[in-house]
Amino acid sequence: MHDAAIESLPFDVWARDRNGVCVSQNSACYEHWGKLVGLRAEEVNAPPEVIAVWLGHAARALAGETVRSDVDYVIGGEVRHVHKILAPIREGDEIIGTLGVNLDLTELRRLERKLREAQRLETIGLLAGGVAHDINNIVMIILGMASMARRRVPAGSSLDSDLSTIETASRRAAAICNQLLAFAGKGHLDVELLELDAVVAETVRLVAASLSGIAIELDVARELAIEADATQLRQLIMNLVLNAAEAIGERHGTVTVRVVAASAEMVAAAAVDDVGFAPAPGIDYVALEVRDTGGGMTPETRLRIFEPFFTTKARGRGLGLAAALGTVRAHGGGLHVETRLGEGSSFRVLLPRATRRVATPAPAEPHASWRGSGHALVVDDDAEVAAAAARMLGELGFEPRVCRGGAEALAALDDAAAPAVVLMDLMMPGLDGSTTLRRLHARHPGLRVVLMSGFHDLAESPLDAQVLAKPFTLDELAHAVRSALS
Numbered sequence: 001m002h003d004a005a006i007e008s009l010p011f012d013v014w015a016r017d018r019n020g021v022c023v024s025q026n027s028a029c030y031e032h033w034g035k036l037v038g039l040r041a042e043e044v045n046a047p048p049e050v051i052a053v054w055l056g057h058a059a060r061a062l063a064g065e066t067v068r069s070d071v072d073y074v075i076g077g078e079v080r081h082v083h084k085i086l087a088p089i090r091e092g093d094e095i096i097g098t099l100g101v102n103l104d105l106t107e108l109r110r111l112e113r114k115l116r117e118a119q120r121l122e123t124i125g126l127l128a129g130g131v132a133h134d135i136n137n138i139v140m141i142i143l144g145m146a147s148m149a150r151r152r153v154p155a156g157s158s159l160d161s162d163l164s165t166i167e168t169a170s171r172r173a174a175a176i177c178n179q180l181l182a183f184a185g186k187g188h189l190d191v192e193l194l195e196l197d198a199v200v201a202e203t204v205r206l207v208a209a210s211l212s213g214i215a216i217e218l219d220v221a222r223e224l225a226i227e228a229d230a231t232q233l234r235q236l237i238m239n240l241v242l243n244a245a246e247a248i249g250e251r252h253g254t255v256t257v258r259v260v261a262a263s264a265e266m267v268a269a270a271a272v273d274d275v276g277f278a279p280a281p282g283i284d285y286v287a288l289e290v291r292d293t294g295g296g297m298t299p300e301t302r303l304r305i306f307e308p309f310f311t312t313k314a315r316g317r318g319l320g321l322a323a324a325l326g327t328v329r330a331h332g333g334g335l336h337v338e339t340r341l342g343e344g345s346s347f348r349v350l351l352p353r354a355t356r357r358v359a360t361p362a363p364a365e366p367h368a369s370w371r372g373s374g375h376a377l378v379v380d381d382d383a384e385v386a387a388a389a390a391r392m393l394g395e396l397g398f399e400p401r402v403c404r405g406g407a408e409a410l411a412a413l414d415d416a417a418a419p420a421v422v423l424m425d426l427m428m429p430g431l432d433g434s435t436t437l438r439r440l441h442a443r444h445p446g447l448r449v450v451l452m453s454g455f456h457d458l459a460e461s462p463l464d465a466q467v468l469a470k471p472f473t474l475d476e477l478a479h480a481v482r483s484a485l486s
């Protein structure tokens, strides 16, 4: 029984006599090291410096010490982290040999590293999300004011072109904020039912236009719908396809974009990957795969690709995959990466498949010259953001009044007639947007509300209001207010 138990242990176990000759080994030991029985340590096929360490341990164990050490061995072509214990075997007062055990801690170390990495990314996410939120508010003022000022200057004038430069720069700043917010899981999520094939085809067409000399092959199954934020989804596809194209660079190569219903194997593969995906039972997934025949990644790069600002490119920002990760997580999905140095990489995103079918959208109406009228209430804790939004509402024909928070807005509504529209921030200290909204609706059931948000997540979305992502231009504000009023 005793022997059988040792034989079945999944760790290397061996014993040597006083002369260092191996007298027994279990089958795990045999599998990893070959036949040791009858051999002294010096006769084992291993580098001389390793053998020197073994002999040192053996001498100490024979002197009565239990020797513990951590070693990395390459076993079967793989690095294994091993905790080795070498103990004296005693018979009465006499030490008659040594007993060795190699505990393989590789898997444990991998899990520890994964946990540390997840905690690190979470900390960076909190920081990045906070900074991006504040900067987004500032960008909203710049973009809003510039778009409004443009209305007052003759089209094509030099002032118009300066203002247009400010608008373009603000949009670039907003795009960086958006990637950071997406990474932090705080991106603006406007979930709608989408046919994945249509979104993929359209996005790939856009990206392909900017890439010359790289073939993009599409293999896209139809009628796979998902519920997702269209902007984030397009950004995700774009980030993956651009990375794939950049991995090919000047060489010849192909990028393949594939959309299929995910198989059980695909779901299982994504579940063991490092993005913390736990497949929900009873849910089908759709797989979106971007594969390239580019340079692949080294193991060191592979470990860090989701870190924001990690890049190996001269002109990269290192935000593409960080944002992709946040987007995938916010949508309850998984991500599986495979890469081979010199051969290419594949990124496979899994997203929950929607059970509803997509209805044909109504065509959008033009809103450029639309004007409203009546009182409008602006609720935002940031005085400058509130002032900018109020000026924009004024430009649209409303008489705006500013409130610095939810409580002030409720009080303002008590002593005045209901405004035509309320433009309110979703994230405010004190009474937050959703609570304020509920109370406003309780008092004035028909109140028209537009929520401004740079910070929105799924859990908060079933609110009965228009949502406008910060920053926005005058046209975008006009569109949102108009939809709220209609």
Ligand SMILES: Nc1ncnc2c1ncn2[C@@H]1O[C@H](COP(=O)(O)OP(=O)(O)OP(=O)(O)O)[C@@H](O)[C@H]1O
Pocket (backbone or CB within 6 Å): 239, 243, 244, 247, 292, 294, 295, 296, 297, 301, 305, 310, 311, 312, 313, 315, 316, 317, 318, 319, 320, 321, 322, 344, 345
């Ligand atoms: N398809 C790929 N093949 C090889 N390496 C890749 C691939 N995709 C990503 N990487 C590696 O991951 C790193 C991070 O990618 P990520 O998209 O986050 O940032 P970036 O492409 O460097 O910059 P940005 O996307 O912000 O312009 C890249 O710099 C690159 O080293």
Ligand SMILES: [Mg+2]
Pocket (backbone or CB within 6 Å): 239, 242, 243, 319, 320, 321
């Ligand atoms: Mg990138």
